[in-house]
Amino acid sequence: MRFDTVIRNGTVVTASDTFVSDIGIKDGRIAALALGLTEADEIIDATGLFVLPGGIDSHVHLDQPSGDGIVMADDFASGTRSAAIGGNSTVLAFCMQEKGQSLREALKVYHEKAEGKCHVDVSFHLVITDPTAEVLGQELPALVEDGYTSLKVFMTYEGLRLRDDEILATLDTARRTGALVMVHCENEDAIRYLIGRHEEEGKFAPKYHATTRPIAAEREATHRALSLAEIVDVPIVIVHVSNREAMEEIRRARQRGQKIAGETCPQYLMLTADDLDLEGLDGAKFVCSPPPRDKASQDACWEGIEQGVFDLFSSDHCPFRFDDPEGKLNEKGKRHFRWIPNGIPGVATRLPILFSEGVMKGRIDINRFVAMTSTNHAKLYGMYPQKGTIAIGSDADIALWDPERRVTLTNELLQHGADYTPYEGLELRGWPVRLLVRGQTITEGHKLRSSEPSGRYQTRQRSKLVAAHPRS
Ligand code: URP
Ligand code: ZN
Ligand code: ZN
Ligand code: ZN
Numbered sequence: 060m061r062f063d064t065v066i067r068n069g070t071v072v073t074a075s076d077t078f079v080s081d082i083g084i085k086d087g088r089i090a091a092l093a094l095g096l097t098e099a100d101e102i103i104d105a106t107g108l109f110v111l112p113g114g115i116d117s118h119v120h121l122d123q124p125s126g127d128g129i130v131m132a133d134d135f136a137s138g139t140r141s142a143a144i145g146g147n148s149t150v151l152a153f154c155m156q157e158k159g160q161s162l163r164e165a166l167k168v169y170h171e172k173a174e175g176k177c178h179v180d181v182s183f184h185l186v187i188t189d190p191t192a193e194v195l196g197q198e199l200p201a202l203v204e205d206g207y208t209s210l211k212v213f214m215t216y217e218g219l220r221l222r223d224d225e226i227l228a229t230l231d232t233a234r235r236t237g238a239l240v241m242v243h244c245e246n247e248d249a250i251r252y253l254i255g256r257h258e259e260e261g262k263f264a265p266k267y268h269a270t271t272r273p274i275a276a277e278r279e280a281t282h283r284a285l286s287l288a289e290i291v292d293v294p295i296v297i298v299h300v301s302n303r304e305a306m307e308e309i310r311r312a313r314q315r316g317q318k319i320a321g322e323t324c325p326q327y328l329m330l331t332a333d334d335l336d337l338e339g340l341d342g343a344k345f346v347c348s349p350p351p352r353d354k355a356s357q358d359a360c361w362e363g364i365e366q367g368v369f370d371l372f373s374s375d376h377c378p379f380r381f382d383d384p385e386g387k388l389n390e391k392g393k394r395h396f397r398w399i400p401n402g403i404p405g406v407a408t409r410l411p412i413l414f415s416e417g418v419m420k421g422r423i424d425i426n427r428f429v430a431m432t433s434t435n436h437a438k439l440y441g442m443y444p445q446k447g448t449i450a451i452g453s454d455a456d457i458a459l460w461d462p463e464r465r466v467t468l469t470n471e472l473l474q475h476g477a478d479y480t481p482y483e484g485l486e487l488r489g490w491p492v493r494l495l496v497r498g499q500t501i502t503e504g505h506k507l508r509s510s511e512p513s514g515r516y517q518t519r520q521r522s523k524l525v526a527a528h529p530r531s
Contacts (some may be wrong), residue, residue, distance in 0.1 A: 069105025113148025118373035145407030146491030177514030206518030303359035377402020
């Protein structure tokens with residue numbers, strides 16, 4: 060057989076195996092795994108490189124409005140460009156339902172935002188902010204059938220949060236339809252109470268974002284979300300877990316027999332609340348929710364990665380510009396931390412950080428790296444085995460990693476829309492030196508090969524986590 064492309068002599072890594080092989084690519088798919096493949100239009104020499112499934116980042120915010128005229132720093136063009144630079148071949152972004160809006164209307168808006176702009180493949184989770192009888196009874200079941208098989212609900216943020224009865228109703232629809240629900244767990248009422256006390260005491264600096272969102276507020280909400288899921292009898296994903304106590308809630312729910320997926324993010328390994336207390340107002344650059352905690356929480360999150368409490372390592376990329384009057388440090392945010400938009404950039408740094416800090420430092424093996432950054436995302440969000448692995452018939456979404464490449468992170472390198480990275484100056488070992496999406500080279504070195512976007516929208520099956528679970 061003559062291939063379009065052959066990747067020669069690399070060390071191929073999946074979530075379970077590591078082996079030296081050539082990869083033959085035909086029509087965007089992997090057509091052969093063997094040694095000695097030579098007949099191809101293009102030969103890529105991968106000697107000395109790891110050949111991994113492209114990263115899948117299943118938690119990315121792009122081009123979402125944040126109220127108050129605040130604008131996100133990445134649209135689908137710049138956000139997916141940065142994703143590609145960081146070795147990702149697919150991102151799952153959020154489609155935000157506005158209050159009073161139907162899900163179909165919301166999807167129309169987000170498909171228009173993404174259409175023709177993406178450099179990697181994309182798919183949408185639906186954020187449910189207005190779970191009316193019509194939305195849950197009619198729209199959502201039809202949309203799950205159409206391949207929109209995952210949702211996110213918020214227990215925090217004024218205007219976004221759902222009450223417990225609304226979460227139960229949403230979980231119930233998920234159970235009936237086979238959708239997978241991601242839950243943002245923080246107790247909004249406790250946070251509001253603490254913000255009130257901080258205001259009485261005249262505490263308005265960025266660092267108080269962390270003290271008004273304590274571990275107990277995350278642990279309590281995590282416990283509550285897990286209890287609500289148990290009552291409905293439906294699997295859920297606990298997203299962006301920041302500390303040991305929330306992890307222990309997940310462990311206990313699993314011991315009770317619940318099917319739960321857990322996610323953590325680079326910020327909970329690499330940052331602490333002290334970063335919010337930098338000179339001037341620079342701490343605002345690190346404001347995200349849940350907030351980064353302390354060294355003990357970082358160690359706990361590493362333990363969760365090593366021991367399998369976490370299935371997913373995602374970026375929660377949510378970029379704002381620091382120099383923008385309608386960005387991270389707007390006039391209101393300068394006066395009071397509660398108006399600093401939540402979220403930090405990270406779609407390009409997620410994989411290199413876990414590769415360097417996790418694999419190269421011997422905390423996890425490279426198969427676990429692949430599982431946590433690609434394979435599990437594909438399985439949990441209904442894209443496996445089309446995506447998330449290197450196997451015959453799978454999309455040729457492939458990242459070539461040079462484990463010896465040393466990189467000092469700079470904002471410029473990342474090619475996102477934000478004007479800073481929380482990881483400026485961080486020294487890393489290992490970098491994705493080439494990315495293919497469906498067989499086509501998207502990045503080489505630290506550059507996009509073409510400015511022409513060729514990403515596609517990916518419809519999805521039901522999650523592996525719900526597939527084996529009783530519906531009705
Ligand atoms: O601070 C964060 N994480 N912002 C993004 C929205 C979310 O909660 O995931
Ligand atoms: Zn969240
Ligand atoms: Zn508990
Ligand atoms: Zn998020």
